[in-house]
Amino acid sequence: MSQRIALVIGGTSGVGLATARMLRERGARVHIVGRGKERLDELAVSDPDLVGHRADAADGDAMRSVVESVGRVDWLVVAASGGEGMGPVAELDLEVLRRAFDSKFWVHLTAIKAALPHLAPDGSITLISAISARNDMPGTAGLAAVNGAIESMVKPLAAELAPIRVNAVSPGLIDTAWWSGMPEDARREWFASVSRALPVRHVATAEEVAEAVAFAATNANVTGTVLETDGGARLVTLA
Template sequence: MSQRTALIVGGTSGIGLATARLLADRGAAVHVVGRTGRRISELAYTDSTSALTGHQADARDPDAIGAVLAAIGTVDWLVLSASGNKGVGPLKDLDPAVLRAAFDEKFWPHLTTLRAALPHLAPDGSITLVSAVTARTGMPGTSGVAAVNGAVEALVKPLAAELAPVRVNAVSPGVVDTPWWNAMPAPARAEYFAAAAAALPVRHVASPEEVAELVAVAATNANLTGTVLESDGGARLVSLG
């Protein structure tokens, strides 16, 4: 089989970067897209001996992401791991402008990239979206981010039918030790992680690499489509509020 090509949007940190490294280790030619030149430069330094190729582009910009896709050519495995940390808090305190910004950070990059990628996807290729456990739980203070992630997950089934035989899936992670949490002061973050680990059935906070294993399955398994795979350590079964 010829070498497969993967494109990871939001692939310069966290789950996206872990997925990129995993697929590269398994022999794929892996391209990653990030919004900032600094992260692309850091990636070139830290992954200089790997098969990762970095591209700076804003996934909300159809021309920018289209130029990346045109440069790559055919994409076998498209992984959309664009993230954002806006939209958290009680509904009564949630500014509608902040919620719009939350959709702009995550949902629109997913949809814009999907549309731009359609002419470049291999006929037996795949699309894997990364949502979050908030889309399928009832944690107080998460209605905003739940709406964003729920919108991402709502794309899966209709697109799996519409784009067949291209496969479309999503992975729904829970609490993962990624830069998503960096806005929280380190002591508060450590305290929350300790409490979450104690409450989770798996008794630990996930690493990006653990979630990346499931993203790789969704991307590469030829018999999987129209499915949201949960990699939340059982967060949906307990209260983390």
């Protein structure tokens, strides 16, 4: 079998980067897409085996250009993440929520459409949603709408695109740069509180979630599935 080709959208940090590294360790030729030149330059030094592409994943033309330069894609992973959409619905700015859909849901759909002509017949598409799609935490209705929209595509796409496999991974709280906007002391206090409530008693690392993403991407018998990797957050109340 020829070397597998992986394309990770949002692969320059967090879960995306951890997934790219894991797929590389499994022998794949891994291409990563990110918007920031500085970050891509850093990874060209630290991870020279990862092939970097600078592009805005929301730009359909740019994504088509990237995929065409890659050629065949066996494993497409869409790990793009937005930072907006949280807050009580009475106070939620609808323009902010529209931006949240633009930066995550529409990015996922744009990446799928751009990659489809180049996906191997036995390839896979793995999307990243979040536990907010099915949780009941107050203040997350906007996030639930964005991530629920992503998850709602999984089953019909798995049936429509077969034998290409389509799955999603639904993480809970992850210790990544997504939280960098929170003061360090407040973040540590919040993480400690959540850890006490979670059945697994710790906040996930990017690598733990990436293991689930790599599994969904590479296991030939998994399709139409939303794989929960939330540390049991759906089983408890996180205040």
